[in-house]
Amino acid sequence: MRKTDVLIIGAGPAGLTAGIYCSRLGLEVIVVDKSAPGGQLNIIPLVENYPGFPRISGEELARRFTKHAEAMGVEIVTNEEVEKLELGGDIKRAYTSRNIYEADALIIATGARRRKLNVPGEREFEGKGVSYCATCDGAFFRNKIVAVVGGANTAVSEALHLKELVKKLYIIHRRDDLRAEMALKQRLLSAPNVEPIWNTIVERIEGDTKVKRLKLKNLVTGESFYLDVDGVFIAIGVVPNSEIAAKAGVKVDENGYIIVDRWMRTNIKGVFAAGDVTGGHLQIATAVGEGVIAAMSAFEHVTGGWYAKRKKLKTVKIKLEEEEREGVGEELFKFKL
Numbered sequence: 001m002r003k004t005d006v007l008i009i010g011a012g013p014a015g016l017t018a019g020i021y022c023s024r025l026g027l028e029v030i031v032v033d034k035s036a037p038g039g040q041l042n043i044i045p046l047v048e049n050y051p052g053f054p055r056i057s058g059e060e061l062a063r064r065f066t067k068h069a070e071a072m073g074v075e076i077v078t079n080e081e082v083e084k085l086e087l088g089g090d091i092k093r094a095y096t097s098r099n100i101y102e103a104d105a106l107i108i109a110t111g112a113r114r115r116k117l118n119v120p121g122e123r124e125f126e127g128k129g130v131s132y133c134a135t136c137d138g139a140f141f142r143n144k145i146v147a148v149v150g151g152a153n154t155a156v157s158e159a160l161h162l163k164e165l166v167k168k169l170y171i172i173h174r175r176d177d178l179r180a181e182m183a184l185k186q187r188l189l190s191a192p193n194v195e196p197i198w199n200t201i202v203e204r205i206e207g208d209t210k211v212k213r214l215k216l217k218n219l220v221t222g223e224s225f226y227l228d229v230d231g232v233f234i235a236i237g238v239v240p241n242s243e244i245a246a247k248a249g250v251k252v253d254e255n256g257y258i259i260v261d262r263w264m265r266t267n268i269k270g271v272f273a274a275g276d277v278t279g280g281h282l283q284i285a286t287a288v289g290e291g292v293i294a295a296m297s298a299f300e301h302v303t304g305g306w307y308a309k310r311k312k313l314k315t316v317k318i319k320l321e322e323e324e325r326e327g328v329g330e331e332l333f334k335f336k337l
């Protein structure tokens with residue numbers, strides 16, 4: 001049994017940021033993750049839209065987030081999946097295969113997963129022409145030929161973003177119409193560089209070092225055929241990792257995203273959520289921002305606020321190595337928090 005002020009589930013951008021803030025606010029904090037820290041960052045080849053880092057690999061950004069959190073005194077427990085939550089009382093409990101954690105406040109930052117097509121080539125070419133995020137990767141396909149797979153609102157908004165960048169955009173959908181808002185649909189289908197391919201599914205993604213073509217199948221005629229593309233964006237949905245939270249009574253919307261208010265509070269007192277698991281724009285910067293809000297709300301919950309003095313706060317010891325100190329005056333590190 002471990003006891004802490006704040007328990008955070010998920011060591012992605014939202015969870016690690018919340019950890020940094022909690023620790024610097026003087027709270028004891030543990031972040032538990034079922035795999036390595038960094039979350040989805042670990043699978044992003046290149047990030048170009050996180051402020052302060054014009055070009056950085058997802059892996060390197062994950063390493064920096066992790067080192068930053070550790071330097072601020074955050075305890076990160078990896079390879080431990082939270083399987084069950086008990087959120088009814090004042091003390092929140094999380095059960096993993098190895099431990100039971102008790103905390104005064106809980107932050108759920110379990111992220112989301114992209115729904116996969118599960119066809120040959122999809123895994124092999126991920127980051128080499130197969131993408132799940134147009135906002136993230138669209139710029140790499142400027143003036144190229146790409147396809148979007150999917151036909152609902154997500155696919156249409158991904159396609160609307162891409163049509164401005166690419167030379168030619170195919171929309172591949174297994175039905176004969178898009179299931180999206182009329183205005184968006186019309187704007188997309190009237191664009192001169194957009195061509196829908198209806199009643200069609202992707203059978204296989206082919207290429208050499210990167211994607212070259214798609215093997216498609218028309219569901220009406222049963223015929224298979226090839227389409228040459230430089231990239232394919234798979235937009236058949238995102239699944240929030242909210243199952244354990246929902247089971248414990250946290251309210252989710254019709255798509256499974258945790259419902260929060262602007263302070264990242266869920267329907268259960270003392271339980272907060274941040275990042276992709278709450279929906280909206282699924283980006284690193286938004287996850288980070290929500291992590292900050294969740295941490296500050298958790299601080300209010302645990303201590304009653306700065307002046308309530310309900311709790312004795314810890315002293316934060318910053319452990320920065322030389323490379324992290326770069327560009328910052330030594331005197332700053334002599335400052336006592």
Ligand SMILES: Cc1cc2nc3c(=O)[nH]c(=O)nc-3n(C[C@H](O)[C@H](O)[C@H](O)COP(=O)(O)OP(=O)(O)OC[C@H]3O[C@@H](n4cnc5c(N)ncnc54)[C@H](O)[C@@H]3O)c2cc1C
Pocket residue numbers: 009010011012013014015032033034035036037038039040041043044046047048049050080081082083109110111112114131132133135136137241244274275276277282283284285287
């Ligand atoms: C291919 C790809 C490219 C992307 N490119 C960009 C980009 O260029 N720019 C950008 O801003 N965004 C990009 N994104 C989106 C960005 O990665 C996410 O928005 C961001 O990682 C969300 O952070 P998060 O902390 O909410 O969740 P995540 O990063 O998903 O982290 C959640 C963590 O929770 C853990 N977890 C889940 N369930 C449990 C459990 N039961 N017990 C313990 N741990 C659990 C997971 O292991 C994971 O580590 C991309 C995403 C993908 C998939």
